[in-house]
Amino acid sequence: MSEFIICKGHKLNTLKFGMVAIELDDFLREQASKIWSNTDEIWTINIKEKDIDFYLTKAKEEINKGIAFEKTDFYVIMNELLESGFKIAMWYGTYCEDLPLCRSKIEVMDACYNGIVDVSGMCEVYFKMC
DSSP: OOEEEEEESOOOSOOSTTEEEEOOOHHHHHHHHHHOSOOTTEEEEEETTBOHHHHHHHHHHHHHTTOOGGGSHHHHHHHHHHHTTOEEEEEETTOOTTOOEEOSHHHHHHHHHHHHHOTTOOOOOOEEEO
16 A cells, blocks of 8 residues: 545646656546545646655654654655645545545644654555645
């Protein structure tokens, strides 16, 4: 299984930090329709030829070594997406129904941080921003 991220909004030609907006595959398109009723302008990202799961796991390792969350690549990626005004949904595996709703950048970043440092060690982030 893996962590998934989808974004909603008009794709920019260039995203910082080596992010490339890519079309959804059939699985992600189906999941997107469960999250948002209108699935226009929905896409996912690839970052320097890696998926979001790589950066999430890397952030957990860095935080465990004492690096501040705000200094992780994952934080930079999420900050860029949020500053660009995109709506975002993240989940792990096949579960994407009833994702917790975040209404602000602070709530999203809190959901991300809490998912990373969860005491269970699962390193899974669940939220949708509408």
